[in-house]
Amino acid sequence: MEPxxxxxxxxxxxxxxxxxxxxxxQGHRVQPYTQGxxxxxxxxxxxxxxxxxAFTDHDRYHAGIDFDEIDRLQERNSDxxxxxxxxxxNDPVHSAAGRKWIEQHWNKLDFVLGLVHFLDRADQxxxxxxxxxxxxxxxxxxxxxxxxxxxxxxxxxTGLVDCLxxxxxxxxxxxxxxxxxxxxxxxxxxxxxxxxxxxxxxxAGWRKPVDELYPGDRIIELAIQKGIPFTTASDAHSHAQLxxxxxxxxxxxASFGIRQVCIFDKHQRSMRGVCAxxxx
Ligand SMILES: [Zn+2]
Ligand SMILES: [Zn+2]
Numbered sequence: 234m235e236p237x238x239x240x241x242x243x244x245x246x247x248x249x250x251x252x253x254x255x256x257x258x259q260g261h262r263v264q265p266y267t268q269g270x271x272x273x274x275x276x277x278x279x280x281x282x283x284x285x286x287a288f289t290d291h292d293r294y295h296a297g298i299d300f301d302e303i304d305r306l307q308e309r310n311s312d313x314x315x316x317x318x319x320x321x322x323n324d325p326v327h328s329a330a331g332r333k334w335i336e337q338h339w340n341k342l343d344f345v346l347g348l349v350h351f352l353d354r355a356d357q358x359x360x361x362x363x364x365x366x367x368x369x370x371x372x373x374x375x376x377x378x379x380x381x382x383x384x385x386x387x388x389x390x391t392g393l394v395d396c397l398x399x400x401x402x403x404x405x406x407x408x409x410x411x412x413x414x415x416x417x418x419x420x421x422x423x424x425x426x427x428x429x430x431x432x433x434x435x436x437a438g439w440r441k442p443v444d445e446l447y448p449g450d451r452i453i454e455l456a457i458q459k460g461i462p463f464t465t466a467s468d469a470h471s472h473a474q475l476x477x478x479x480x481x482x483x484x485x486x487a488s489f490g491i492r493q494v495c496i497f498d499k500h501q502r503s504m505r506g507v508c509a510x511x512x513x
């Protein structure tokens with residue numbers, strides 16, 4: 234057992250966030266994996282003292298993913314851990330093929346992120362900024378939240394994901410439910426725990442209109458109570474964005490007493506400390 238450490242004590246401990254498990258080397262088009270595409274990500278990781286990164290391109294660009302190129306990159310950068318991953322969307326057009334690809338390549342993948350980008354409209358992600366905000370116009374926000382989290386549970390139920398990404402993405406444009414968020418999300422968190430999945434702490438929310446970490450404080454609190462583990466993630470779409478806002482994330486984690494994050498190797502999860510000094 235680790236000794237009890239107060240948040241105050243933790244604020245004096247140096248955090249060293251070492252992992253980023255949400256990255257998009259291809260950005261938003263198919264760009265086949267090559268050393269030229271991937272090496273800058275390894276360089277960026279090293280530059281900001283990350284030692285463990287996962288590539289998690291969108292499933293609709295799975296054609297660009299090349300496991301041999303990831304292996305070569307790993308060989309050339311043996312000081313880093315480089316994980317082969319993908320993110321599975323609930324895209325009504327493309328994700329059926331994505332699911333199939335993930336099933337076929339499951340044994341080569343270290344890590345699969347699951348997430349929900351689509352509500353009722355098949356032709357537009359609700360998190361498009363600013364256009365996606367139109368999907369909320371004139372509608373009851375609580376109803377949208379319940380619908381969103383139902384879709385998150387569906388994603389968790391696929392059995393094809395290790396971790397849920399940006400769990401409360403539905404807040405992206407700043408719409409807040411009337412009901413207490415804990416009451417809305419509780420069932421989903423229980424489901425995630427029962428499925429033994431992780432969730433990410435994603436700094437991407439700080440780059441969006443809502444300007445808030447994904448997930449928000451109350452959800453983090455509940456996840457900790459339920460024993461759900463976290464990854465750290467930037468959702469970088471460029472190697473320059475890797476580990477984005479980690480200096481801001483570290484004190485946030487300290488304030489919650491989070492001292493470990495999870496890493497994945499062929500879907501096997503293990504925990505690693507994020508405090509640079511031995512614990513008090
Ligand atoms: Zn993207
Ligand atoms: Zn992403």
